Amino acid sequence: MDEYRETELKKRISESTIRRLSLYHRALETVEENGKETVSSKELAKMEKLTPAQVRKDLSFFGSFGTRGLGYPVTDLKVKIARILGIDRIWNIALVGVGNVGSALVSYKEFARQGFKIVKLFDNDQRKIGSNHKGIVVSDVKNIVSELSGSEIEMVVVCVPGSVAQFVVDDIVKAGLRAILNFAPINLKVPDNVFVRNENMAMELEYLSYALVNNHSKNRVK
Amino acid sequence: MDEYRETELKKRISESTIRRLSLYHRALETVEENGKETVSSKELAKMEKLTPAQVRKDLSFFGSFGTRGLGYPVTDLKVKIARILGIDRIWNIALVGVGNVGSALVSYKEFARQGFKIVKLFDNDQRKIGSNHKGIVVSDVKNIVSELSGSEIEMVVVCVPGSVAQFVVDDIVKAGLRAILNFAPINLKVPDNVFVRNENMAMELEYLSYALVNNHSKNRVK
DNA sequence: TCATCTATGTGAAAGCCTTCACAAAATAGG
DNA sequence: CCTATTTTGTGAAGGCTTTCACATAGATGA
Numbered sequence: 416m417d418e419y420r421e422t423e424l425k426k427r428i429s430e431s432t433i434r435r436l437s438l439y440h441r442a443l444e445t446v447e448e449n450g451k452e453t454v455s456s457k458e459l460a461k462m463e464k465l466t467p468a469q470v471r472k473d474l475s476f477f478g479s480f481g482t483r484g485l486g487y488p489v490t491d492l493k494v495k496i497a498r499i500l501g502i503d504r505i506w507n508i509a510l511v512g513v514g515n516v517g518s519a520l521v522s523y524k525e526f527a528r529q530g531f532k533i534v535k536l537f538d539n540d541q542r543k544i545g546s547n548h549k550g551i552v553v554s555d556v557k558n559i560v561s562e563l564s565g566s567e568i569e570m571v572v573v574c575v576p577g578s579v580a581q582f583v584v585d586d587i588v589k590a591g592l593r594a595i596l597n598f599a600p601i602n603l604k605v606p607d608n609v610f611v612r613n614e615n616m617a618m619e620l621e622y623l624s625y626a627l628v629n630n631h632s633k634n635r636v637k
Numbered sequence: 638m639d640e641y642r643e644t645e646l647k648k649r650i651s652e653s654t655i656r657r658l659s660l661y662h663r664a665l666e667t668v669e670e671n672g673k674e675t676v677s678s679k680e681l682a683k684m685e686k687l688t689p690a691q692v693r694k695d696l697s698f699f700g701s702f703g704t705r706g707l708g709y710p711v712t713d714l715k716v717k718i719a720r721i722l723g724i725d726r727i728w729n730i731a732l733v734g735v736g737n738v739g740s741a742l743v744s745y746k747e748f749a750r751q752g753f754k755i756v757k758l759f760d761n762d763q764r765k766i767g768s769n770h771k772g773i774v775v776s777d778v779k780n781i782v783s784e785l786s787g788s789e790i791e792m793v794v795v796c797v798p799g800s801v802a803q804f805v806v807d808d809i810v811k812a813g814l815r816a817i818l819n820f821a822p823i824n825l826k827v828p829d830n831v832f833v834r835n836e837n838m839a840m841e842l843e844y845l846s847y848a849l850v851n852n853h854s855k856n857r858v859k
Numbered sequence: 860t861c862a863t864c865t866a867t868g869t870g871a872a873a874g875c876c877t878t879c880a881c882a883a884a885a886t887a888g889g
Numbered sequence: 890c891c892t893a894t895t896t897t898g899t900g901a902a903g904g905c906t907t908t909c910a911c912a913t914a915g916a917t918g919a
Binding site for chain 1: 652655656658659660662663664684685686721722723724728730737738740741742744745747748750751753791792815816817818822823824832834836837838839840841842843844845846847848849850851853
């Protein structure tokens, strides 16, 4: 296989592999900035704390991108991974809930840098509706279905309290959108063709808490 | 086994199990609010989109908390999971990088609610140093080693740009801290006894991008 | 008290993901 | 052109995680 095409793909690619593709992509950006033209699986692995075999196996699901004895062409591989991930384009995004977290994300440079463009804001607070955040006027969330339906927006970031997140998400689904990044600490119910990713920052601190309390060590010899 | 003790534990508990404990904990909070006194593995599973067998297996690593024919005692199980996770106490936390994301987290209620208390702020920007965020005065990051060493702070949230994150983390390690929640999009190098959790929000959007472009469906029949 | 029902706890099986190990392919240097 | 070296691509093995399936134990109701 020389080039990846989803329609030809039989095997399901695991979630872990896709997440690592993101890591390879950012590692390749770094390598490219340093002016290197080729990079080995060993070097990529070291940069992201993985094994060389893992890197090669992941990439092999999508094609043969490397040259034996030499490694992978940096820019070329970066472009190919971007194409696989679908980040070789601009994605227009709406954000609901312009609170602390929401307004931080409006200005979050990493989103913009990767082509994720927040173009619409919603809130239910009359004091916020009509106000301007980084050039975007906040709309009333009660119009969300009509404003998103048939628009150029394909993803929504949800930063509302848990108590109302399900209602907001029901509307997003009603508008026909299929990709949601959820910051509310609840399990959202959506149809099977809608994708939800959860960002649960408190959960990560809980994991750290567990690790400290149980005195784990990555290297522990038992 | 009736009660969980780490020192007696032989088998390593998987990361996924610990993450799910957080989910069970929040589900139990909801169930408790609704006034129920017992809950079955089936109900817990439904709330977090898992399987009943998964719930029972996870809990069984730590003890026998349920009653056959009846289910689990809600409050009791919640308290026991909190103890396992180490969230039956207050954790004092420092935050470095009072930018968009950093200052949003200072006001993030979910942290406070779970006992994660941000008590110290650092930045390298002279305009921010000395300013007040929610009652906390921002300190100069160049004093971070001395200010953290031997303090009551045990975790650090890092919200600085990728280009300086490694330097900040080196200082955190130097100060003897062992738990870091990292928002910078780089792989941090730390000794094996230091725990790092990465919060990579752009990566989650990249996953959504991949899912949309490749028209996956959780239920696809191949 | 006894029969029925419900839901846990857990070995075993199945499934999934990572690592191993090596043939193959290309480079590099003479 | 030939040999030594490097590094990929990949079946197979190994290891880890989830799911299955059922014995067990307590609840419930007559």
